[in-house]
Amino acid sequence: MKILVPVKRVIDYNVKVRVKADKTGVDLANVKMSMNPFDEIAVEEAIRKKEAGEAEEIIAVSIGPQQAQETLRTALAMGADRAILIQTDDTVEPLAVAKLLKAVVDAEQPGLVILGKQAIDDDSNQTGQMLAALLGWPQGTFASIVKVAGDKLEVTREIDGGLETVSLNLPAIVTTDLRLNEPRYASLPNIMKAKKKQLDVKAPADYGVDTAPRLKTLKVEEPPKRAGGIKVKSVEELVDKLKNEAGVL
Amino acid sequence: MAALVLAEHDNKELKPATLNAVTAAAKLGGDVHVLVAGSGCQAVADAAAKIEGVAAVLLADDEAYAHPLAEVIAPLVVSLAGDYDAIVAPTTTNGKNIMPRVAAQLDVCQVSDVIAIEAPDTFVRPIYAGNALATVQSADAKKVMTVRGTGFPAAPASGGSAEIRPVGGAGNPGISSFVRQELAKSDRPELTAAKIIVSGGRGMGSGEAFSIIESLADKLGAAVGASRAAVDAGFISNDHQVGQTGKIVAPELYIACGISGAIQHLAGMKDSKVIVAINKDEEAPIFQVADYGLVADLFEAVPALEKAL
Ligand SMILES: Cc1cc2nc3c(=O)[nH]c(=O)nc-3n(C[C@H](O)[C@H](O)[C@H](O)COP(=O)(O)OP(=O)(O)OC[C@H]3O[C@@H](n4cnc5c(N)ncnc54)[C@H](O)[C@@H]3O)c2cc1C
Ligand SMILES: Nc1ncnc2c1ncn2[C@@H]1O[C@H](COP(=O)(O)O)[C@@H](O)[C@H]1O
Numbered sequence: 001m002k003i004l005v006p007v008k009r010v011i012d013y014n015v016k017v018r019v020k021a022d023k024t025g026v027d028l029a030n031v032k033m034s035m036n037p038f039d040e041i042a043v044e045e046a047i048r049k050k051e052a053g054e055a056e057e058i059i060a061v062s063i064g065p066q067q068a069q070e071t072l073r074t075a076l077a078m079g080a081d082r083a084i085l086i087q088t089d090d091t092v093e094p095l096a097v098a099k100l101l102k103a104v105v106d107a108e109q110p111g112l113v114i115l116g117k118q119a120i121d122d123d124s125n126q127t128g129q130m131l132a133a134l135l136g137w138p139q140g141t142f143a144s145i146v147k148v149a150g151d152k153l154e155v156t157r158e159i160d161g162g163l164e165t166v167s168l169n170l171p172a173i174v175t176t177d178l179r180l181n182e183p184r185y186a187s188l189p190n191i192m193k194a195k196k197k198q199l200d201v202k203a204p205a206d207y208g209v210d211t212a213p214r215l216k217t218l219k220v221e222e223p224p225k226r227a228g229g230i231k232v233k234s235v236e237e238l239v240d241k242l243k244n245e246a247g248v249l
Numbered sequence: 250m251a252a253l254v255l256a257e258h259d260n261k262e263l264k265p266a267t268l269n270a271v272t273a274a275a276k277l278g279g280d281v282h283v284l285v286a287g288s289g290c291q292a293v294a295d296a297a298a299k300i301e302g303v304a305a306v307l308l309a310d311d312e313a314y315a316h317p318l319a320e321v322i323a324p325l326v327v328s329l330a331g332d333y334d335a336i337v338a339p340t341t342t343n344g345k346n347i348m349p350r351v352a353a354q355l356d357v358c359q360v361s362d363v364i365a366i367e368a369p370d371t372f373v374r375p376i377y378a379g380n381a382l383a384t385v386q387s388a389d390a391k392k393v394m395t396v397r398g399t400g401f402p403a404a405p406a407s408g409g410s411a412e413i414r415p416v417g418g419a420g421n422p423g424i425s426s427f428v429r430q431e432l433a434k435s436d437r438p439e440l441t442a443a444k445i446i447v448s449g450g451r452g453m454g455s456g457e458a459f460s461i462i463e464s465l466a467d468k469l470g471a472a473v474g475a476s477r478a479a480v481d482a483g484f485i486s487n488d489h490q491v492g493q494t495g496k497i498v499a500p501e502l503y504i505a506c507g508i509s510g511a512i513q514h515l516a517g518m519k520d521s522k523v524i525v526a527i528n529k530d531e532e533a534p535i536f537q538v539a540d541y542g543l544v545a546d547l548f549e550a551v552p553a554l555e556k557a558l
Contacts, residue, residue, distance in 0.1 A: 016512065017377045026381050038494075094349070095358045118494060123376055124361045129319065129349035138320050138425035141346050144487070154428065158487045159342040160441075160496070161259075165428040166318065178477060178494065179487060214358040218371065218384040226519065229540035231531075235553040238525065241541055246523045248445070248502040249469075249558070 001111035001170075002057045003046040005080065006101055007039040009064050009071040010121040023219040035071045038116025040078075040183040041176040045114055045146060047079040048181065054148045055112070057081050061104055063097055065089050069199060076194035077186030083199040088211065092204075094122075096211040098130035103207035105135060110171065112153070117142050117175040128175035138168035144179040250279030250369065253307070253329060255322075255338035255347065256297055260287045260315065263296040265442045266339035268403035271300055273396040274337045275404070276366040280304040283411075284329065286322055288315035294413050301408035311418040316427040317343050323350035324419040330355055335369070335392040340497070344395045357389035362497075364400030378493040378516035398441055399499035399520055433488050440472045440489065445502045448474030448491060448518075449484070452507020452528065452547055456484040461548070462506060465555045474498065474518075476508045492517035506547045510535025527551065 011017060012032040020027050035043075049055040060075035061084040062068040072083035086100055105113065115128040132139035140146065140155025144163065147154040153168045158177045186194070204211050232238045242249045252274035257264040267283070274281045283297040286309040294308040307329065313321050326347070330336060336351060338344035340362045352359035364382070365373035371386045372394065440446065447466040449459055459473070466473045474496075475489040491498055493516035503521035508514060510526070510533055518524070519538050526539035527550045536542040543550055 011377070013513070017380045019381050026377060093358055095353060095356075098353060120493070121377060123378065123493065124359075125345050126349035126352070126359050126361060129346065130353035130359075132319075133323065133350040133353035136422070136424075139346070139350070141319075142342060157342075159430075160488060162430065162432040162486060162488050164316075164430045167426045167428050169424045177487075179481065214388050215360070216386045216388065218386055220376070220381050220383045223375070223379060223382050226524075226538050226540075228537070229524070229542060231536070231542045231544060235543070235545075235550055235557050238541055238543055238554065239557045242502070242523070242525070246502075246540065248523050 001055045002059060002108060003049060003055045004105060004108060004110040004113045005039070005042050005046050005058060005060050005075065006113070006115050006127070007043065007060050007062050007071050007075050008036045008116070008119050009033050009062065009068040010036045010119055013037055013120055019220055019222045023221055025217070025220050033067070035074050036116050036119050038118055038176050041178070041180050042114040042116055043075045043078050043080060044181045044183040045176060049148070050079070059084065059108060059110070061086070061101065063088065063092050063100055072199055073194050074186065076197045076199070077191040078184060082197055085199065085201045086204055086207070087201055088204055090211060091213060092211050093213050093215060094124045094126040095130055095214065096209060097127050098134055099209045100204060100207055100211070101131050102134045103209060112170065112172055112174065114174045114176065117177055128173050132173040137171055137173050139173040139175070140166055140168055141175045142177040143174050144177050146174055146180065250277065250334050251332065252277050252279060252281050252335040252337055253333045254281060254283045255326065255336070255344065256283050256285045256293065257339050257341050257343060258285065258287060258290060258293040260290045261292060263293050265403060265439070266341050266398050267297070268300060268406060269398040269401045270337050270339040270396050271302060271404040272401040273363065273366060274335065275302050277335050277369045279334065282307060284309065284326065286314040286317070286325055288312050296406070298411040298413050299407050299409050301405040303409050303411045306411050306413045307416045308413050309416050309418060313418055313421045317347065318425050318427060319347045319350045320425045321421050322347050323354060324422065326351045327354045328419040329416065330391065333391070335394070338395050340395040340397050348393055348395050352393040355391055355393065357391050357393050358387065360385060360387060360392065360394040363394050363396045378512050379519070380512065397497055399497055433486050437466060438470070438472045440474055440491070440496050440498055443472035443500050445469045445471035446474045446498055446500045447471050447504045447506065448476065448508060449479055449506050450476035450508030451478035451482065453479060453484055459484055461551045465551055468555050468558055476514050505535055506551055508535055509533050510538065
């Protein structure tokens, strides 16, 4: 089985984002970028499946600017076998990403696609489900356990009330949640080796997909700021403030 | 102009998140219909029919919908979509699982986690863990969206008398099946509906220590929340996680104990009316959003707080 892992280059999760003064977006100039954390979990899960003999090849794919090659090299250094960059400087919305990924799936015929549940920049939480819809495949979203069971996939999902386990026909789509695994760091020798692994660069047009956005961003603003609070000296003062000042007790 | 709201329920009870979604759908300006897809869920449909502002309830009562598998529910929603200009679901794990599948089948984009509706085609949604708010305009003929409960007040659960129309199933593609559920049982209020939340973080140190949080919560009639670190460490189950990638809450009072205040946690609770932080590190970022900060060891402060109430 081949596993396809879509990875997105996003602003690093530790960076405090700043909204641009002209309200057109957030400031990405000179900001640290990394692989979306949920996608690191996806790459790790694919590698573990390969190590367990359940997969033969792992293909990482990214849609984004030229610099997304770095993100793909990270995936290769972790243990992916080869990579595809669909290069574009445009914003590509989840539906168009899903259409491009479907084209890659049609060409590569993987048995499993593992995505992150959510990109931490747009916070959309859509792409995996959309890809599943376009392919007519089942989906195991927000996964915390993924087990191959014969010709099925058993996925335990983090849901609002607790956990749910579903059984999916293969091929299938999985999206990762935080507890699925702890991603490894790439070792220096593996980072060196990754430089020699195959990385194909394509364009959206190669797949005949229209990536024109459906959403127009009218403005991007800072959320209202909370007024600063105070420090209380004791539990008694806290209770007094909550009762008599805030009126919440 | 009519909007279809996907009801959140467990076949027995209609979940409060549905009420917030109805308010959002009503803001789109047309009739609001509610779809109840389940098995043996007449009581849910009856409850939905009583929501103020709901004009009709579509009831798809079928064994196939006993569990809300996206592969089964999405085709049903798509089969009904022709009559609607908008399809709305609460941003629950069900909404998040099902709606993008609906959107892709309809070839429209989805607007995720809407917090305000400016016009029937213009929506405000948080991005970058809520550190920015984007106002977006959708060019799609049909709008598909999930809406954040804290962005819209709950519609009154009574006062309406909508007709209930049975709708036929759309079949089961048979590519997935439900195996089991392990649901956390608790008499405490649901996190996203609670007026007061007491949350614990890595500072709790262990699962056993969470009992002081639970005890305080019970005294206050509060729900129990947690940071990712507390869940990852196994102190408490995943359904308690508050944050960017967990639950978004906005209670009257949020008490954070042993939580540092990472942006991903703040994303889930910074719209609470009053925030209290108990942390032994006076530099902890949580104090920047707290209305009342107490620099103290939580193992002393939390039991003392319970006693002082
Ligand atoms: C992709 C991604 C998604 C994430 N999503 C979420 C999310 O949804 N929700 C979330 O919460 N996090 C999320 N995180 C994690 C987040 O970045 C932080 O790591 C996490 O919130 C930290 O949890 P914490 O505050 O409990 O732990 P820490 O940051 O370790 O803080 C513990 C605090 O406890 C205090 N403390 C320790 N002992 C005591 C004591 N005895 N008395 C009083 N205070 C004490 C310490 O001073 C410290 O401030 C996410 C991270 C990533 C990368
Ligand atoms: N531009 C992209 N390139 C590669 N993968 C992507 C891209 N956008 C989204 N994805 C994948 O889809 C997941 C969910 O993203 P989203 O739906 O945008 O929240 C991510 O975690 C990635 O696995």
